Amino acid sequence: MARVVCVHGIAQQVRGEQSLLRDWWPALADGMTRAGSEPVPIGDVSMAFYGDLFRPAGTLLAVGDPLYSAKDVERGIEQDLLLTWWREAAAVDEAVAGPGADTLMRIPGSAQAALRQLSRSKFFAGVALRALVFDLKQVSRYLQETDLRRAARARVAARITPDTRVVVAHSLGSVVAYEALCAMPDHPVRALVTVGSPLGISNLIFERLEPPPQQGLGNWPGPNALVWTNVADRGDVVALQKDLSVRFGDQVRNAIVHNGAHAHDARAYLTEKLTGSAITGGLGDR
Known part of the structure; x- marks a missing residue:
């Protein structure tokens, strides 16, 4: 045991x-x-x-995870968590520009901006956009x-x-x-x-x-x-x-x-x- x-x-x-x-x-x-x-x-x-x-259920011709993009980031937990990651990444990595007050109110614009900035960070280096959105959805699904x-x-x-x-x-x-x-x-x-x-x-x-x-x-x-x-x-x-x-x-x-x-x-x-x-x-x- x-x-x-x-x-x-x-x-x-x-x-x-x-x-x-x-x-x-x-x-x-x-x-x-x-x-x-x-x-x-x-x-x-x-x-x-x-x-x-x-993991999505396997079907014929299905390959890997869903092909998510910025438009798939939903309001609520997913949007808020993504913006939280963005703020923190900007605080610890000078290569990341932080979000402005106007950016926080726009979807999918804010999601696209966040993902673009996070792709520049050392922390998320090498993480594909669709994988990052999939990670957001794992957190939101667990909680909801x-x-x-x-x-x-x-x-x-x-x-x-x-x-x-x-x-x-x-x-x-x-x-x-x-x-x-x-x-x-x-x-x-x-x-x-x-x-x-x-x-x-x-x-x-x-x-x-x-x-x-x-x-x-x-x-x-x-x-x-x-x-x-x-x-x-x-x-x-x-x-x-x-x-x-x-x-x-x-x-x-x-x-x-x-x-x-x-x-x-x-x-x-x-x-x-x-x-x-x-x-x-x-x-x-x-």
């Missing part, structure tokens, strides 16, 4: 449990080595995979489609056994993992490690969490003894709110790391000594 459960982020719809685990485990092991501990064996690590829930949301959380819950001590979650996966743990108040997890997490993005994600925040504070995802470590790169546009203690209380331990050109990459986060130390702490005897 898995002592460590990993939860992936967006844009993994054409991957699977085994291929993702082959990518994640060496990086996770490296992080633990940097922290001065013996890496957890791959047999003790499991990947909670939900990416296929976003009840059945999909429940199915994704169920994938995480199914991986957590009495032997599980650590959950490591990246990007949108941190939202899925957080909600799954909140729905399992008696779970055995000792350490939650979130990397590149958008959980603290106000109005777009934080206020839409299940269970909903109370008086501006999110629920604690387990017993009081749970140690939650949140790791963010300063240049990570997705991890907009770097300090999650503002949203979830002073118990959250926050760390700022430097992933270089790979600010949001899960493997860059996992090789970090601070991430490895958080995982090691959850696996150790207490």
Whole structure:
């Protein structure tokens, strides 16, 4: 049974449990080595995979993801999240011109301008326009489609056994993992490690969490003894709110790391000594 459960982020719809685990485990092991501990064996690590829930059903002559463009960015969550990414990218990358007040009111004009500017950023370098729009839609679908949301959380819950001590979650996966743990108040997890997490993005994600925040504070995802470590790169546009203690209380331990050109990459986060130390702490005897 898995002592460590990993939860992936967006844009993994054409991957699977085994291929993702082959990518994640060496990086996770490296992080633990940097922290001065013996890496957890791959047999003790499991990947909670939900990416296929976003994959369009295959049909004859269908190839890959839908061919989205700026005109497919819908009002509401998708527009707001895209503009949030644009603002943050402009704040951390001088190559990106920020949005003007008039731009924020125009669709699809604002979406087109945002995508054009984001294509110039280091953070989104190499990401095709249609893929970026598809990523936006994964976030909005998770937050708005009840059945999909429940199915994704169920994938995480199914991986957590009495032997599980650590959950490591990246990007949108941190939202899925957080909600799954909140729905399992008696779970055995000792350490939650979130990397590149958008959980603290106000109005777009934080206020839409299940269970909903109370008086501006999110629920604690387990017993009081749970140690939650949140790791963010300063240049990570997705991890907009770097300090999650503002949203979830002073118990959250926050760390700022430097992933270089790979600010949001899960493997860059996992090789970090601070991430490895958080995982090691959850696996150790207490």
